[in-house]
Amino acid sequence: MIPMVDLKEELEILGESIFKALKEVLESGEYILGKKGKELENQIASYVEASYGIGVGNGTDALYLALKALDIGPGDEVITTPFTFFATGEAIAQVGAKPVFVDIEEDTYNINPLKIREKITSNTKAILVVHLYGQAAKMKEIMEIAHKFNLKVVEDACQAIGTEYKGKRVGAIGDIGCFSFFPSKNLGSYGDAGMIVTNDKSLYEKIITLRNHGSKIKYIHSTIGMNSRLDELQAAILLVKFKYLDIFLHKRSELAKRYTMKLNSLLKTPPIIETREHTFHQYCIELDERDQVASFLQKNEIASAIYYPIPLHLQEAFKYLNYQKGDFPVAEKAAIKVLALPIFPFMNFEKQDRIILALQEFMKKNNES
Numbered sequence: 001m002i003p004m005v006d007l008k009e010e011l012e013i014l015g016e017s018i019f020k021a022l023k024e025v026l027e028s029g030e031y032i033l034g035k036k037g038k039e040l041e042n043q044i045a046s047y048v049e050a051s052y053g054i055g056v057g058n059g060t061d062a063l064y065l066a067l068k069a070l071d072i073g074p075g076d077e078v079i080t081t082p083f084t085f086f087a088t089g090e091a092i093a094q095v096g097a098k099p100v101f102v103d104i105e106e107d108t109y110n111i112n113p114l115k116i117r118e119k120i121t122s123n124t125k126a127i128l129v130v131h132l133y134g135q136a137a138k139m140k141e142i143m144e145i146a147h148k149f150n151l152k153v154v155e156d157a158c159q160a161i162g163t164e165y166k167g168k169r170v171g172a173i174g175d176i177g178c179f180s181f182f183p184s185k186n187l188g189s190y191g192d193a194g195m196i197v198t199n200d201k202s203l204y205e206k207i208i209t210l211r212n213h214g215s216k217i218k219y220i221h222s223t224i225g226m227n228s229r230l231d232e233l234q235a236a237i238l239l240v241k242f243k244y245l246d247i248f249l250h251k252r253s254e255l256a257k258r259y260t261m262k263l264n265s266l267l268k269t270p271p272i273i274e275t276r277e278h279t280f281h282q283y284c285i286e287l288d289e290r291d292q293v294a295s296f297l298q299k300n301e302i303a304s305a306i307y308y309p310i311p312l313h314l315q316e317a318f319k320y321l322n323y324q325k326g327d328f329p330v331a332e333k334a335a336i337k338v339l340a341l342p343i344f345p346f347m348n349f350e351k352q353d354r355i356i357l358a359l360q361e362f363m364k365k366n367n368e369s
C-alpha cells in the first residue's frame with residue numbers, strides 16, 4: 001500500500017540524530033519551556049523573518065491564543081474560509097466570537113478577497129486567513145482590506161511553513177501567524193506541537209503569559225490563561241527535522257510538478273508554480289468521479305484522502321450560525337470533487353509512477369465507457 005504519508009524512511013535517516021537529541025533532553029531534567037523550545041522559537045521566527053516565536057501545544061491552541069491576544073471575544077465577528085480543517089472555525093468559536101464565512105477561489109481553494117468586503121460589519125474584528133494545502137492566500141489584497149477597515153489579520157499557516165508570498169514567508173505577513181507541527185505536517189513532530197509568530201512585542205508578551213496560565217512570574221497570575229506549552233522532547237525532534245525543511249519542501253515541489261505534468265491533460269491539477277507560493281502539504285486533484293477514483297486507487301493499494309468532505313458552514317457544530325447548503329457554492333463544489341494524492345519527501349518516482357499510471361488507466365477506461 002502506498003500511504004498518504006510515510007514517515008518510516010525519514011526516521012531511518014534522521015533517527016540517530018533524533019535519539020541523540022532526545023537523550024540530551026531526558027538527561028537535562030528540563031522538560032517544558034527549556035533550552036530546546038527557546039532555540040526552536042528563535043529558529044522558526046528567524047526562518048519566517050518574524051521578531052518573536054512562541055512555542056505552544058498545537059496549532060489549534062496557536063489559533064485560540066492568537067485570537068485571545070487580540071482581545072477577540074463575545075460580540076465580535078471573525079471572517080474566515082469555510083473550506084479548511086475544523087480547527088480554524090473552532091478557535092473563533094472557542095474565544096466566544098462568531099465565525100463569518102466567505103467563499104473561496106476556484107483555483108487556490110483559499111478565501112476569495114473579492115468577497116470579503118460584503119461581509120464586514122461594525123462587529124468585524126479580524127480576518128483569519130488559511131493558506132490551504134500549503135498555498136499562500138492572496139495576502140496583498142487581504143492586507144489592503146484589513147488596513148482599510150482596521151481589522152487584524154491572523155494567518156492560519158498550519159499547513160504552510162516555508163510558503164512564500166511576494167518575497168515574504170507566510171505567518172509573518174499578518175499580525176500573528178500560527179503553525180502546527182502535527183506529525184504529518186511539512187515540519188512534523190512525533191506528537192502535538194505548534195508555534196505562534198509575531199512582529200509585535202506587546203502581542204508576544206501577552207501570548208507568552210496566556211500560554212502559561214496567565215503567568216510570567218511563577219505563581220503570580222495576571223490573567224486567565226491556559227496550559228499550552230511546547231515540550232522539550234517535541235522541540236528537540238523539531239530542531240533536528242527543521243534542518244531538512246527546505247530540502248523536503250523542494251522534494252515536495254518536484255513531486256507536485258511531476259504529478260501535474262503527467263496528469264493535467266486528464267483532470268484538474270494544481271498548476272506548476274516555480275516560486276515557493278505553494279509548498280504542497282497536500283497535492284489535490286479535482287474530479288467528477290472522485291469517489292470512484294478513490295476506490296479504484298484503494299483497490300490498487302494506493303491511499304488517497306479528502307480534505308475536506310464537509311465545509312465548515314455545513315458542519316453540525318456550526319448549525320447555530322444558520323448557514324444553508326448553497327451559501328458557498330465554490331467551497332461546496334470543492335468538497336465534492338477534491339482528492340488528495342500521496343505526497344511526502346521520501347516518496348520515490350517509482351511509487352509516484354504507480355499512482356500516475358493507475359489514474360491514467362482509470363481515466364482511459366472512463367472516457368471509453
Ligand SMILES: Cc1ncc(COP(=O)(O)O)c(C=O)c1O
Nearest residue numbers: 058059060085087088158180182
Ligand atoms: C488549516 C489547519 N488549521 C489548524 C490546524 C490545527 O493544528 P493542530 O492539529 O496542531 O491542532 C490544522 C492541522 O491539523 C490545520 O490543517
